[in-house]
Amino acid sequence: MTGQLKSFIEVAQDSDFPIQNLPFGVFSQSREGKRRVGVALGEWVVDLAALEANGCLNLHPNENYFNQSTLNTFIESGKSNWSKLRAKLQNLLSADNPELRDNLVLRDQVFFKQSDVILHLPVHIPGYTDFYSSKEHATNVGCMFRDPKNALLANWSELPVGYNGRASSVIVSGTDVVRPSGQIKLPNSERPEFSACRKLDFELETGFIVGKANRLGEPVSIENAWDHIFGMVLFNDWSARDLQQWEYVPLGPFNAKTFASSISPWIVTMEALEPFKTHSPIQEPQPLHYLREDHAKNSYDIHLSVELKAKNAEHTDVISQTNFKYMYWSMAQQLTHHTIAGCNLQVGDLMGSGTISGPTPESYGSLLEITWNSSKPLTLSNGEQRSFIQDGDTLIMKGYCQKEGLRIGFGEVSGKVLPAIQFNFTAHTAEEKLSETV
Amino acid sequence: MTGQLKSFIEVAQDSDFPIQNLPFGVFSQSREGKRRVGVALGEWVVDLAALEANGCLNLHPNENYFNQSTLNTFIESGKSNWSKLRAKLQNLLSADNPELRDNLVLRDQVFFKQSDVILHLPVHIPGYTDFYSSKEHATNVGCMFRDPKNALLANWSELPVGYNGRASSVIVSGTDVVRPSGQIKLPNSERPEFSACRKLDFELETGFIVGKANRLGEPVSIENAWDHIFGMVLFNDWSARDLQQWEYVPLGPFNAKTFASSISPWIVTMEALEPFKTHSPIQEPQPLHYLREDHAKNSYDIHLSVELKAKNAEHTDVISQTNFKYMYWSMAQQLTHHTIAGCNLQVGDLMGSGTISGPTPESYGSLLEITWNSSKPLTLSNGEQRSFIQDGDTLIMKGYCQKEGLRIGFGEVSGKVLPAIQFNFTAHTAEEKLSETV
Numbered sequence: 001m002t003g004q005l006k007s008f009i010e011v012a013q014d015s016d017f018p019i020q021n022l023p024f025g026v027f028s029q030s031r032e033g034k035r036r037v038g039v040a041l042g043e044w045v046v047d048l049a050a051l052e053a054n055g056c057l058n059l060h061p062n063e064n065y066f067n068q069s070t071l072n073t074f075i076e077s078g079k080s081n082w083s084k085l086r087a088k089l090q091n092l093l094s095a096d097n098p099e100l101r102d103n104l105v106l107r108d109q110v111f112f113k114q115s116d117v118i119l120h121l122p123v124h125i126p127g128y129t130d131f132y133s134s135k136e137h138a139t140n141v142g143c144m145f146r147d148p149k150n151a152l153l154a155n156w157s158e159l160p161v162g163y164n165g166r167a168s169s170v171i172v173s174g175t176d177v178v179r180p181s182g183q184i185k186l187p188n189s190e191r192p193e194f195s196a197c198r199k200l201d202f203e204l205e206t207g208f209i210v211g212k213a214n215r216l217g218e219p220v221s222i223e224n225a226w227d228h229i230f231g232m233v234l235f236n237d238w239s240a241r242d243l244q245q246w247e248y249v250p251l252g253p254f255n256a257k258t259f260a261s262s263i264s265p266w267i268v269t270m271e272a273l274e275p276f277k278t279h280s281p282i283q284e285p286q287p288l289h290y291l292r293e294d295h296a297k298n299s300y301d302i303h304l305s306v307e308l309k310a311k312n313a314e315h316t317d318v319i320s321q322t323n324f325k326y327m328y329w330s331m332a333q334q335l336t337h338h339t340i341a342g343c344n345l346q347v348g349d350l351m352g353s354g355t356i357s358g359p360t361p362e363s364y365g366s367l368l369e370i371t372w373n374s375s376k377p378l379t380l381s382n383g384e385q386r387s388f389i390q391d392g393d394t395l396i397m398k399g400y401c402q403k404e405g406l407r408i409g410f411g412e413v414s415g416k417v418l419p420a421i422q423f424n425f426t427a428h429t430a431e432e433k434l435s436e437t438v
Numbered sequence: 439m440t441g442q443l444k445s446f447i448e449v450a451q452d453s454d455f456p457i458q459n460l461p462f463g464v465f466s467q468s469r470e471g472k473r474r475v476g477v478a479l480g481e482w483v484v485d486l487a488a489l490e491a492n493g494c495l496n497l498h499p500n501e502n503y504f505n506q507s508t509l510n511t512f513i514e515s516g517k518s519n520w521s522k523l524r525a526k527l528q529n530l531l532s533a534d535n536p537e538l539r540d541n542l543v544l545r546d547q548v549f550f551k552q553s554d555v556i557l558h559l560p561v562h563i564p565g566y567t568d569f570y571s572s573k574e575h576a577t578n579v580g581c582m583f584r585d586p587k588n589a590l591l592a593n594w595s596e597l598p599v600g601y602n603g604r605a606s607s608v609i610v611s612g613t614d615v616v617r618p619s620g621q622i623k624l625p626n627s628e629r630p631e632f633s634a635c636r637k638l639d640f641e642l643e644t645g646f647i648v649g650k651a652n653r654l655g656e657p658v659s660i661e662n663a664w665d666h667i668f669g670m671v672l673f674n675d676w677s678a679r680d681l682q683q684w685e686y687v688p689l690g691p692f693n694a695k696t697f698a699s700s701i702s703p704w705i706v707t708m709e710a711l712e713p714f715k716t717h718s719p720i721q722e723p724q725p726l727h728y729l730r731e732d733h734a735k736n737s738y739d740i741h742l743s744v745e746l747k748a749k750n751a752e753h754t755d756v757i758s759q760t761n762f763k764y765m766y767w768s769m770a771q772q773l774t775h776h777t778i779a780g781c782n783l784q785v786g787d788l789m790g791s792g793t794i795s796g797p798t799p800e801s802y803g804s805l806l807e808i809t810w811n812s813s814k815p816l817t818l819s820n821g822e823q824r825s826f827i828q829d830g831d832t833l834i835m836k837g838y839c840q841k842e843g844l845r846i847g848f849g850e851v852s853g854k855v856l857p858a859i860q861f862n863f864t865a866h867t868a869e870e871k872l873s874e875t876v
Contacts, residue, residue: 126606127605132689159621163692164601168781169654169782178655178780180779183596193726248690254599255781341620341696342616342859343606343607345606
């Protein structure tokens with residue numbers, strides 16, 4: 001069993017990155033330094049560009065997969081290559097193999113402490129789509145903003161509702177997020193005002209990275225959909241609830257979402273997640289044919305949590321704990337639905353799961369739900385209260401799978417919120433400014 | 439006056455492409471041939487890569503702007519370079535200048551008949567956003583699907599409503615469009631069915647191409663917004679109305695739009711359009727400060743039309759004639775609003791205007807409006823009727839500006855509709871198939 005495979009590199013028992021994981025990322029040794037592809041192992045990054053240059057990988061003659069600033073070239077090389085590399089790396093890094101273990105000169109070129117390098121966006125993301133596939137989340141939102149008795153819209157149970165997001169504003173974990181500004185309409189005002197967002201929220205999500213393209217006009221069948229998925233990341237879909245409420249009818253969220261969306265730096269492959277396959281909820285009504293698949297093994301048992309660290313606070317507070325397995329629509333169903341009308345997906349596309357909420361308040365995936373739109377504020381361990389995110393707050397999401405001594409983790413996606421820009425509408429009178437800027 | 443400038447190349451009086459226009463495109467001599475940048479002049483393409491290679495342009499030492507498969511490199515070089523090139527080209531191509539005029543060997547390398555070359559997508563489009571900025575269109579849709587007395591939603595008059603589109607499915611004029619399939623919910627059915635789209639529509643739009651990026655978290659002010667716009671194209675935002683109606687609440691259109699969006703091959707620059715600046719409608723209420731600009735010269739007088747050519751028909755029918763100047767929100771307002779919360783735009787981004795409808799039924803920009811959702815079918819000159827687009831129909835959109843003997847045209851964006859894919863859900867019984875595939 002793979003759980004018994006050990007590396008010559010010591011990996012802590014509770015590490016997210018044992019030799020059974022080997023998630024992919026892109027790193028450099030300085031901010032402007034040369035970017036290349038690596039995998040995480042314990043607290044190290046293994047430099048695949050260095051291994052490739054030293055002839056240790058030999059996936060394909062004359063190929064340059066890893067001396068690259070993104071993973072796209074490698075991902076495009078295909079699923080059989082992903083498996084081939086995984087097997088090679090597990091062999092090369094195993095405690096039993098002297099090739100790298102005993103080559104101290106090469107080891108010096110290949111291993112870097114994660115704390116000493118800079119992690120970048122692992123892929124170029126040509127397109128980003130966000131789904132809305134947690135029944136609990138959609139129900140909570142429906143209860144708050146529509147009718148508690150008819151919380152789910154009729155289409156929700158028939159198709160994985162999704163919308164096109166903005167790919168350019170996807171950022172890597174650790175990047176600060178500037179509080180957005182825009183139009184807010186207060187209930188008692190006749191007109192909207194221009195203001196910094198007052199209801200800044202996170203959304204706990206995962207995302208998957210498309211590993212295989214399909215051509216325009218050629219849908220991917222549900223049977224083939226899993227072959228089009230390279231791996232998964234943690235995903236924080238930052239949301240400005242007040243901007244969203246005013247803008248989103250009838251064409252969907254726009255400025256409320258396009259100011260930042262954060263992903264974790266390590267892409268965990270579907271192969272690494274394989275031991276944690278589990279069943280998704282039974283779908284009732286049974287989906288139409290094109291979305292029909294066996295629900296016995298189409299989800300993953302991934303523990304997810306959200307922590308909030310207030311400015312100057314000594315401790316972080318865990319404010320949500322949930323699990324990916326609650327998702328109603330599977331990743332394969334999302335991908336197939338996305339292409340059924342002919343849309344072409346591209347290698348590197350990011351598909352957000354939608355907020356992942358579980359059945360209880362402790363497992364809700366957004367502050368909107370946790371505080372029930374401010375009606376039940378959170379009290380942090382430092383005594384402060386939160387309805388929504390305040391300036392200086394850092395949000396940290398973590399994820400891992402665990403069973404029988406095997407832990408496959410995602411690391412984290414974090415982001416700190418900075419104060420909004422001070423706008424100065426110089427062309428206008430002070431009186432006008434006062435009335436519209438807050 | 440620039441209207442009097444003449445080229446040594448003969449250009450017909452009614453050509454869209456006189457020397458005052460010089461729109462940019464990307465062409466090759468065969469399907470798989472080398473792509474490079476050109477400008478249109480009369481019925482010719484002027485090969486800028488050939489001119490650059492022969493030292494006729496000298497914009498910048500050692501630069502390679504035009505021996506490229508997209509315009510992005512040149513656009514990124516900046517607005518002053520765009521102007522510099524335009525002046526150089528107008529000089530080089532003018533009847534008075536012997537440099538190219540009398541060099542027949544070079545002319546042979548530089549001029550290609552448009553009918554002999556293949557035109558490609560002129561830019562790599564990193565992001566595509568579609569707005570909804572025609573008051574007449576939004577009002578018509580609101581009348582049909584909501585309340586005729588409150589047709590416009592409250593947010594519509596306060597901000598240019600927009601949504602993220604799917605960039606990967608933007609195609610160039612001349613590319614066939616496969617009729618999409620997906621979920622359709624009929625009024626008297628309890629559940630949706632899987633079907634080919636029965637309400638396939640066009641949307642007459644223009645689009646602008648972003649010419650200058652802004653960084654994440656750094657909005658573009660309304661004063662600077664025009665400097666971020668490179669040029670305009672014609673745009674057909676194909677729409678599957680029946681898919682759309684079922685899927686779009688609450689997160690906006692998705693599969694109803696992502697199967698194809700067609701643009702014209704030539705990007706007409708803002709400099710070429712300058713003589714046709716005109717005022718946009720007065721905005722009431724006056725927009726919030728960040729969107730406030732002088733409406734006297736923030737629009738363009740562009741005549742637009744839609745033609746439909748039925749399969750095997752001898753003639754095309756003009757089914758809509760309208761004008762860009764009816765647009766309520768300006769392109770600068772769209773761009774500034776898009777960035778106000780911090781979203782970063784990228785060079786090459788496509789911003790669709792939204793369907794452009796005028797005040798009368800003859801000027802509506804979609805079949806949905808023209809036939810008032812099938813209640814007033816069109817009769818074509820061959821006697822056939824149309825509520826929506828049928829297989830084999832070709833849709834052709836044209837646009838031009840004209841005054842005082844000067845015509846600046848866009849050429850056209852066209853696309854032919856092919857029948858839907860035949861799906862075969864082999865895993866299921868014939869009875870089930872019958873009930874769900876149409």
